[in-house]
Amino acid sequence: MNQVTTTGQTVDKAIESALKELNTTRDYVEVKIIDEGKKGVFGIFGSRPAIVKVMLKIDPVEEAKQFLKDVCRQMDVDVTIHAERDGKRVFFSLSGENIGNIIGKRGKTLNALQTLTQIVLNHHSSQFLIAILDAENYRKRREESLIQLANHLARKVIREGKQISLEPMPSYERKIIHSALANEDRVTTYSVGTEPNRHLVIAPK
Template identity: 40%
Template sequence: MSKVSIEKTGKTVDEAVQAALKELDLELGDVDIEILEEETKGLLGLGRKEAKVRIYFSTEDDPAETIKLFLEDVLSQMGLSPEVTVTEEEGFYKADISCNDSGLIIGRRGEVLQSLQFVTSQVVSRAYDSRIRVLLDTENYRDRHRVYLEDLAKKTAEKVLKSKRDFMLDPMSSYERRIIHTCLQNNEYISTYSVGDEPNRKIVIAFERNGKRSSY
Protein backbone atom coordinates (compact mmCIF):
# COMPACT_ATOMS: atom_id res chain seq x y z
CA MET A 1 0.00 0.00 0.00
CA SER A 2 1.18 3.54 -0.79
CA LYS A 3 0.01 6.87 0.62
CA VAL A 4 -0.89 9.63 -1.84
CA SER A 5 -2.99 12.78 -1.69
CA ILE A 6 -5.25 15.05 -3.70
CA GLU A 7 -6.48 18.59 -3.07
CA LYS A 8 -10.07 19.81 -3.34
CA THR A 9 -11.88 23.11 -2.89
CA GLY A 10 -15.47 23.86 -1.92
CA LYS A 11 -17.69 26.53 -0.45
CA THR A 12 -17.08 24.88 2.93
CA VAL A 13 -14.56 22.40 4.30
CA ASP A 14 -17.25 19.73 4.42
CA GLU A 15 -18.20 20.34 0.79
CA ALA A 16 -14.56 20.04 -0.29
CA VAL A 17 -14.14 16.81 1.68
CA GLN A 18 -17.33 15.31 0.27
CA ALA A 19 -16.25 16.19 -3.28
CA ALA A 20 -12.95 14.38 -2.73
CA LEU A 21 -14.64 11.31 -1.22
CA LYS A 22 -17.05 11.13 -4.16
CA GLU A 23 -14.21 11.34 -6.68
CA LEU A 24 -12.17 8.69 -4.87
CA ASP A 25 -15.20 6.52 -4.08
CA LEU A 26 -14.04 6.28 -0.46
CA GLU A 27 -15.61 6.68 2.97
CA LEU A 28 -14.60 9.28 5.56
CA GLY A 29 -12.87 6.61 7.64
CA ASP A 30 -10.65 5.66 4.69
CA VAL A 31 -8.85 9.00 4.51
CA ASP A 32 -6.87 11.55 6.50
CA ILE A 33 -7.82 15.20 6.09
CA GLU A 34 -5.60 18.27 6.19
CA ILE A 35 -7.37 21.63 6.06
CA LEU A 36 -5.25 23.96 3.96
CA GLU A 37 -7.59 26.96 3.95
CA GLU A 38 -10.83 27.67 5.81
CA GLU A 39 -13.66 29.28 3.89
CA THR A 40 -14.20 33.02 4.40
CA LYS A 41 -17.51 34.77 3.77
CA GLY A 42 -16.08 38.19 2.99
CA LEU A 43 -17.99 41.43 3.36
CA LEU A 44 -21.35 41.65 1.60
CA GLY A 45 -20.29 38.72 -0.54
CA LEU A 46 -17.06 40.41 -1.63
CA GLY A 47 -13.73 38.74 -0.96
CA ARG A 48 -15.36 35.37 -0.42
CA LYS A 49 -12.82 32.56 -0.38
CA GLU A 50 -13.43 28.84 -0.79
CA ALA A 51 -12.11 26.21 1.56
CA LYS A 52 -9.26 23.96 0.43
CA VAL A 53 -8.39 20.53 1.84
CA ARG A 54 -5.79 17.89 1.16
CA ILE A 55 -7.02 14.31 1.36
CA TYR A 56 -4.53 11.52 2.10
CA PHE A 57 -5.49 7.99 1.14
CA SER A 58 -3.88 4.60 0.61
CA THR A 59 -3.77 2.94 -2.79
CA GLU A 60 -3.10 -0.60 -3.87
CA ASP A 61 0.32 -1.28 -5.33
CA ASP A 62 -0.75 -0.04 -8.75
CA PRO A 63 1.23 2.99 -9.93
CA ALA A 64 -1.02 3.31 -12.99
CA GLU A 65 -4.04 4.10 -10.81
CA THR A 66 -2.01 6.53 -8.72
CA ILE A 67 -0.80 8.33 -11.85
CA LYS A 68 -4.37 8.57 -13.14
CA LEU A 69 -5.75 9.98 -9.88
CA PHE A 70 -2.91 12.48 -9.49
CA LEU A 71 -3.20 13.83 -13.03
CA GLU A 72 -6.98 14.08 -12.92
CA ASP A 73 -6.74 16.03 -9.67
CA VAL A 74 -4.06 18.45 -10.91
CA LEU A 75 -5.77 19.05 -14.25
CA SER A 76 -9.16 19.55 -12.61
CA GLN A 77 -7.60 22.29 -10.48
CA MET A 78 -6.47 23.91 -13.74
CA GLY A 79 -10.13 24.16 -14.74
CA LEU A 80 -9.99 21.25 -17.19
CA SER A 81 -12.21 18.17 -17.54
CA PRO A 82 -9.62 15.43 -18.08
CA GLU A 83 -9.89 11.78 -18.97
CA VAL A 84 -6.63 9.97 -18.28
CA THR A 85 -5.74 6.52 -19.60
CA VAL A 86 -2.58 4.94 -18.20
CA THR A 87 -0.88 1.91 -19.74
CA GLU A 88 2.22 0.10 -18.57
CA GLU A 89 4.91 -0.03 -21.24
CA GLU A 90 8.37 -1.60 -21.12
CA GLY A 91 10.17 0.31 -18.38
CA PHE A 92 7.68 3.16 -17.97
CA TYR A 93 4.03 4.18 -17.68
CA LYS A 94 2.37 6.13 -20.48
CA ALA A 95 -0.50 8.47 -19.60
CA ASP A 96 -2.69 9.70 -22.45
CA ILE A 97 -4.71 12.77 -21.53
CA SER A 98 -7.92 13.81 -23.24
CA CYS A 99 -9.51 17.10 -22.17
CA ASN A 100 -11.32 20.24 -23.29
CA ASP A 101 -8.12 22.28 -23.83
CA SER A 102 -5.07 20.23 -24.79
CA GLY A 103 -3.20 23.42 -25.72
CA LEU A 104 -3.15 24.46 -22.07
CA ILE A 105 -1.58 21.13 -21.11
CA ILE A 106 1.01 21.26 -23.89
CA GLY A 107 2.10 24.87 -23.42
CA ARG A 108 4.71 26.63 -25.50
CA ARG A 109 6.74 23.98 -27.34
CA GLY A 110 5.57 21.32 -24.89
CA GLU A 111 7.04 23.02 -21.81
CA VAL A 112 3.93 22.57 -19.63
CA LEU A 113 3.56 18.92 -20.66
CA GLN A 114 7.23 18.29 -19.89
CA SER A 115 6.99 19.96 -16.47
CA LEU A 116 3.81 18.07 -15.59
CA GLN A 117 5.51 14.84 -16.61
CA PHE A 118 8.48 15.58 -14.34
CA VAL A 119 6.26 16.42 -11.35
CA THR A 120 4.12 13.31 -11.87
CA SER A 121 7.19 11.07 -11.99
CA GLN A 122 8.54 12.66 -8.80
CA VAL A 123 5.27 12.33 -6.88
CA VAL A 124 4.63 8.72 -7.88
CA SER A 125 8.25 7.68 -7.32
CA ARG A 126 8.12 9.18 -3.83
CA ALA A 127 4.80 7.45 -3.08
CA TYR A 128 6.22 4.03 -3.98
CA ASP A 129 9.78 4.70 -2.79
CA SER A 130 11.05 3.60 -6.20
CA ARG A 131 12.01 5.34 -9.44
CA ILE A 132 8.97 5.24 -11.71
CA ARG A 133 9.21 6.73 -15.20
CA VAL A 134 6.11 8.42 -16.59
CA LEU A 135 5.54 9.63 -20.15
CA LEU A 136 2.65 12.05 -20.72
CA ASP A 137 0.95 12.67 -24.04
CA THR A 138 -2.17 14.44 -25.27
CA GLU A 139 -3.74 14.54 -28.72
CA ASN A 140 -0.76 12.55 -30.05
CA TYR A 141 1.47 15.59 -29.44
CA ARG A 142 4.65 13.59 -28.89
CA ASP A 143 4.56 11.94 -32.31
CA ARG A 144 3.53 15.14 -34.10
CA HIS A 145 6.31 17.13 -32.43
CA ARG A 146 8.91 14.43 -33.15
CA VAL A 147 7.99 14.50 -36.86
CA TYR A 148 8.31 18.30 -36.84
CA LEU A 149 11.75 18.19 -35.18
CA GLU A 150 13.04 15.50 -37.54
CA ASP A 151 11.89 17.55 -40.52
CA LEU A 152 13.60 20.63 -39.05
CA ALA A 153 16.81 18.64 -38.52
CA LYS A 154 16.90 17.33 -42.09
CA LYS A 155 16.16 20.72 -43.68
CA THR A 156 18.78 22.46 -41.54
CA ALA A 157 21.33 19.76 -42.36
CA GLU A 158 20.72 20.40 -46.08
CA LYS A 159 21.45 24.10 -45.54
CA VAL A 160 24.64 23.22 -43.68
CA LEU A 161 25.86 20.94 -46.47
CA LYS A 162 25.14 23.53 -49.16
CA SER A 163 26.71 26.46 -47.32
CA LYS A 164 29.37 24.51 -45.38
CA ARG A 165 28.43 26.76 -42.45
CA ASP A 166 27.18 25.77 -39.01
CA PHE A 167 23.60 26.58 -38.00
CA MET A 168 22.37 27.14 -34.45
CA LEU A 169 18.75 26.33 -33.65
CA ASP A 170 16.52 27.98 -31.05
CA PRO A 171 16.76 26.83 -27.41
CA MET A 172 15.42 23.32 -26.87
CA SER A 173 14.93 20.88 -24.04
CA SER A 174 17.29 17.91 -23.72
CA TYR A 175 14.45 15.71 -25.01
CA GLU A 176 14.13 17.80 -28.19
CA ARG A 177 17.89 18.02 -28.71
CA ARG A 178 18.12 14.24 -28.41
CA ILE A 179 15.61 13.86 -31.26
CA ILE A 180 17.67 16.20 -33.48
CA HIS A 181 20.89 14.35 -32.65
CA THR A 182 19.41 10.90 -33.24
CA CYS A 183 17.95 11.98 -36.57
CA LEU A 184 21.34 13.15 -37.89
CA GLN A 185 23.75 10.80 -36.15
CA ASN A 186 24.30 8.62 -39.24
CA ASN A 187 25.08 11.53 -41.56
CA GLU A 188 28.86 11.38 -41.98
CA TYR A 189 29.05 15.00 -43.13
CA ILE A 190 27.11 16.45 -40.19
CA SER A 191 27.88 16.70 -36.48
CA THR A 192 25.67 18.00 -33.67
CA TYR A 193 26.56 19.52 -30.32
CA SER A 194 24.94 21.79 -27.75
CA VAL A 195 26.02 25.13 -26.31
CA GLY A 196 24.78 27.33 -23.48
CA ASP A 197 23.09 26.60 -20.18
CA GLU A 198 19.62 25.29 -19.41
CA PRO A 199 16.93 26.35 -20.07
CA ASN A 200 18.48 28.25 -23.01
CA ARG A 201 20.75 25.47 -24.25
CA LYS A 202 20.86 25.32 -28.06
CA ILE A 203 21.87 22.64 -30.52
CA VAL A 204 24.33 23.40 -33.32
CA ILE A 205 24.17 21.49 -36.59
CA ALA A 206 27.69 21.69 -37.96
CA PHE A 207 29.50 20.82 -41.17
CA GLU A 208 31.80 17.88 -40.47
CA ARG A 209 35.46 18.83 -40.65
CA ASN A 210 37.65 17.09 -38.08
CA GLY A 211 35.61 14.27 -36.63
CA LYS A 212 32.01 14.05 -35.51
CA ARG A 213 30.82 15.53 -32.26
CA SER A 214 27.56 14.43 -30.67
CA SER A 215 26.80 16.13 -27.39
CA TYR A 216 23.21 17.05 -26.62
Protein backbone atom coordinates in the same frame (compact mmCIF):
# COMPACT_ATOMS: atom_id res chain seq x y z
CA MET B 1 -9.92 3.75 5.27
CA ASN B 2 -6.32 2.85 4.38
CA GLN B 3 -5.35 0.74 7.38
CA VAL B 4 -6.83 -1.29 10.22
CA THR B 5 -5.57 -3.04 13.33
CA THR B 6 -7.26 -6.37 13.99
CA THR B 7 -6.97 -9.35 16.32
CA GLY B 8 -7.45 -13.06 15.87
CA GLN B 9 -6.65 -16.46 17.35
CA THR B 10 -3.68 -16.59 14.96
CA VAL B 11 -1.81 -14.10 12.80
CA ASP B 12 -3.44 -15.55 9.67
CA LYS B 13 -6.93 -15.16 11.12
CA ALA B 14 -6.17 -11.59 12.19
CA ILE B 15 -4.96 -10.80 8.65
CA GLU B 16 -8.03 -12.46 7.16
CA SER B 17 -10.25 -10.27 9.32
CA ALA B 18 -8.39 -7.14 8.22
CA LEU B 19 -8.68 -8.05 4.53
CA LYS B 20 -12.44 -8.40 4.89
CA GLU B 21 -12.65 -5.04 6.62
CA LEU B 22 -10.57 -3.35 3.92
CA ASN B 23 -12.36 -5.28 1.16
CA THR B 24 -9.13 -6.27 -0.56
CA THR B 25 -6.71 -9.18 -1.02
CA ARG B 26 -3.29 -10.09 0.37
CA ASP B 27 -1.47 -8.83 -2.73
CA TYR B 28 -2.56 -5.25 -2.13
CA VAL B 29 -1.58 -4.79 1.50
CA GLU B 30 1.40 -4.55 3.79
CA VAL B 31 1.22 -6.39 7.09
CA LYS B 32 2.90 -5.44 10.36
CA ILE B 33 2.67 -8.04 13.12
CA ILE B 34 2.26 -6.26 16.43
CA ASP B 35 1.83 -9.38 18.54
CA GLU B 36 2.03 -12.99 17.33
CA GLY B 37 -0.24 -13.99 20.19
CA LYS B 38 -0.02 -16.98 22.51
CA LYS B 39 -1.97 -20.20 22.33
CA GLY B 40 -1.97 -20.87 26.07
CA VAL B 41 -2.44 -24.08 28.04
CA PHE B 42 -5.11 -26.29 26.44
CA GLY B 43 -5.70 -23.38 24.09
CA ILE B 44 -7.46 -21.49 26.87
CA PHE B 45 -5.38 -20.56 29.93
CA GLY B 46 -2.88 -17.77 29.37
CA SER B 47 -3.84 -17.37 25.71
CA ARG B 48 -3.34 -14.04 23.99
CA PRO B 49 -4.77 -13.02 20.58
CA ALA B 50 -2.55 -12.12 17.68
CA ILE B 51 -2.58 -8.44 16.69
CA VAL B 52 -1.73 -7.17 13.21
CA LYS B 53 -1.74 -3.81 11.49
CA VAL B 54 -2.70 -4.07 7.82
CA MET B 55 -2.17 -1.17 5.43
CA LEU B 56 -3.28 -0.77 1.82
CA LYS B 57 -0.37 -0.45 -0.59
CA ILE B 58 -0.27 2.84 -2.45
CA ASP B 59 -0.37 2.41 -6.23
CA PRO B 60 2.10 4.99 -7.64
CA VAL B 61 0.41 4.99 -11.05
CA GLU B 62 -3.01 5.69 -9.58
CA GLU B 63 -1.54 8.45 -7.39
CA ALA B 64 0.06 10.04 -10.46
CA LYS B 65 -3.23 9.79 -12.38
CA GLN B 66 -5.05 11.52 -9.54
CA PHE B 67 -2.41 14.26 -9.50
CA LEU B 68 -2.92 14.82 -13.23
CA LYS B 69 -6.70 14.93 -12.82
CA ASP B 70 -6.39 17.51 -10.04
CA VAL B 71 -4.05 19.73 -12.06
CA CYS B 72 -6.24 19.54 -15.17
CA ARG B 73 -9.32 20.36 -13.10
CA GLN B 74 -7.59 23.47 -11.75
CA MET B 75 -6.79 24.43 -15.35
CA ASP B 76 -10.48 23.98 -16.29
CA VAL B 77 -9.59 21.17 -18.68
CA ASP B 78 -11.80 18.09 -18.68
CA VAL B 79 -9.59 15.12 -19.57
CA THR B 80 -9.66 11.36 -19.84
CA ILE B 81 -6.40 9.74 -18.69
CA HIS B 82 -5.20 6.33 -19.79
CA ALA B 83 -2.14 4.93 -18.02
CA GLU B 84 -0.04 1.98 -19.16
CA ARG B 85 3.09 0.62 -17.50
CA ASP B 86 5.89 -1.07 -19.43
CA GLY B 87 8.69 -2.01 -17.04
CA LYS B 88 10.10 1.20 -15.58
CA ARG B 89 8.28 3.41 -18.09
CA VAL B 90 4.74 4.62 -17.38
CA PHE B 91 2.83 6.16 -20.28
CA PHE B 92 0.04 8.62 -19.54
CA SER B 93 -2.19 9.51 -22.48
CA LEU B 94 -4.50 12.53 -22.08
CA SER B 95 -7.49 13.32 -24.28
CA GLY B 96 -10.35 15.77 -24.10
CA GLU B 97 -11.47 19.28 -24.95
CA ASN B 98 -9.15 22.30 -24.68
CA ILE B 99 -6.21 19.91 -24.57
CA GLY B 100 -4.07 22.65 -26.11
CA ASN B 101 -3.94 24.29 -22.67
CA ILE B 102 -2.22 21.19 -21.35
CA ILE B 103 0.28 21.08 -24.23
CA GLY B 104 1.24 24.75 -24.20
CA LYS B 105 3.56 26.52 -26.63
CA ARG B 106 5.81 23.91 -28.26
CA GLY B 107 4.88 21.46 -25.53
CA LYS B 108 6.40 23.46 -22.66
CA THR B 109 3.38 23.03 -20.36
CA LEU B 110 3.20 19.32 -21.19
CA ASN B 111 6.92 18.91 -20.48
CA ALA B 112 6.64 20.70 -17.13
CA LEU B 113 3.62 18.59 -16.18
CA GLN B 114 5.52 15.45 -17.16
CA THR B 115 8.37 16.40 -14.82
CA LEU B 116 5.94 16.97 -11.92
CA THR B 117 4.12 13.70 -12.67
CA GLN B 118 7.39 11.80 -12.51
CA ILE B 119 8.13 13.33 -9.09
CA VAL B 120 4.71 12.22 -7.80
CA LEU B 121 5.15 8.77 -9.37
CA ASN B 122 8.49 8.14 -7.68
CA HIS B 123 7.38 9.58 -4.36
CA HIS B 124 5.09 6.57 -4.01
CA SER B 125 7.25 3.94 -5.76
CA SER B 126 9.91 1.63 -4.33
CA GLN B 127 11.77 1.67 -7.65
CA PHE B 128 12.61 4.49 -10.05
CA LEU B 129 9.96 4.99 -12.72
CA ILE B 130 9.97 7.17 -15.84
CA ALA B 131 6.81 9.12 -16.64
CA ILE B 132 5.99 9.82 -20.29
CA LEU B 133 3.09 12.20 -20.76
CA ASP B 134 1.28 12.69 -24.06
CA ALA B 135 -1.82 14.60 -25.10
CA GLU B 136 -3.79 13.84 -28.26
CA ASN B 137 -0.71 12.20 -29.82
CA TYR B 138 1.31 15.43 -29.55
CA ARG B 139 4.61 13.62 -28.97
CA LYS B 140 4.39 11.78 -32.29
CA ARG B 141 3.49 14.94 -34.19
CA ARG B 142 6.31 16.82 -32.44
CA GLU B 143 8.80 14.08 -33.34
CA GLU B 144 7.82 14.28 -37.00
CA SER B 145 8.18 18.07 -37.03
CA LEU B 146 11.59 17.88 -35.32
CA ILE B 147 12.85 15.39 -37.91
CA GLN B 148 11.68 17.68 -40.70
CA LEU B 149 13.36 20.64 -38.97
CA ALA B 150 16.60 18.68 -38.54
CA ASN B 151 16.76 17.76 -42.23
CA HIS B 152 15.91 21.31 -43.33
CA LEU B 153 18.58 22.88 -41.10
CA ALA B 154 21.15 20.25 -42.09
CA ARG B 155 20.70 21.19 -45.75
CA LYS B 156 21.13 24.86 -44.82
CA VAL B 157 24.34 24.13 -42.88
CA ILE B 158 25.74 22.18 -45.82
CA ARG B 159 24.76 24.90 -48.28
CA GLU B 160 26.10 27.84 -46.26
CA GLY B 161 28.94 26.11 -44.41
CA LYS B 162 27.92 27.72 -41.10
CA GLN B 163 26.75 26.13 -37.87
CA ILE B 164 23.22 26.72 -36.56
CA SER B 165 22.18 26.79 -32.90
CA LEU B 166 18.66 25.66 -32.06
CA GLU B 167 16.50 26.92 -29.20
CA PRO B 168 16.73 25.12 -25.83
CA MET B 169 14.73 21.89 -25.72
CA PRO B 170 14.40 18.82 -23.48
CA SER B 171 17.01 16.08 -23.77
CA TYR B 172 14.67 13.60 -25.47
CA GLU B 173 13.85 16.18 -28.17
CA ARG B 174 17.55 16.85 -28.74
CA LYS B 175 18.02 13.09 -29.03
CA ILE B 176 15.44 12.98 -31.84
CA ILE B 177 17.49 15.47 -33.86
CA HIS B 178 20.77 13.69 -33.05
CA SER B 179 19.26 10.43 -34.29
CA ALA B 180 17.72 12.02 -37.40
CA LEU B 181 21.13 13.31 -38.54
CA ALA B 182 23.28 10.44 -37.28
CA ASN B 183 23.83 9.08 -40.80
CA GLU B 184 24.44 12.48 -42.41
CA ASP B 185 28.23 12.49 -42.96
CA ARG B 186 28.39 16.17 -43.92
CA VAL B 187 27.21 17.58 -40.59
CA THR B 188 27.72 16.88 -36.90
CA THR B 189 25.43 17.58 -33.95
CA TYR B 190 26.25 18.29 -30.32
CA SER B 191 24.64 19.88 -27.28
CA VAL B 192 25.98 22.85 -25.32
CA GLY B 193 24.94 24.74 -22.20
CA THR B 194 23.28 23.60 -19.00
CA GLU B 195 19.69 22.66 -18.27
CA PRO B 196 17.15 24.11 -18.76
CA ASN B 197 18.95 26.19 -21.41
CA ARG B 198 20.92 23.35 -22.98
CA HIS B 199 20.56 23.48 -26.76
CA LEU B 200 21.68 21.61 -29.83
CA VAL B 201 24.11 22.79 -32.51
CA ILE B 202 24.24 21.52 -36.09
CA ALA B 203 27.64 22.20 -37.62
CA PRO B 204 29.45 21.29 -40.87
CA LYS B 205 32.08 18.55 -40.60
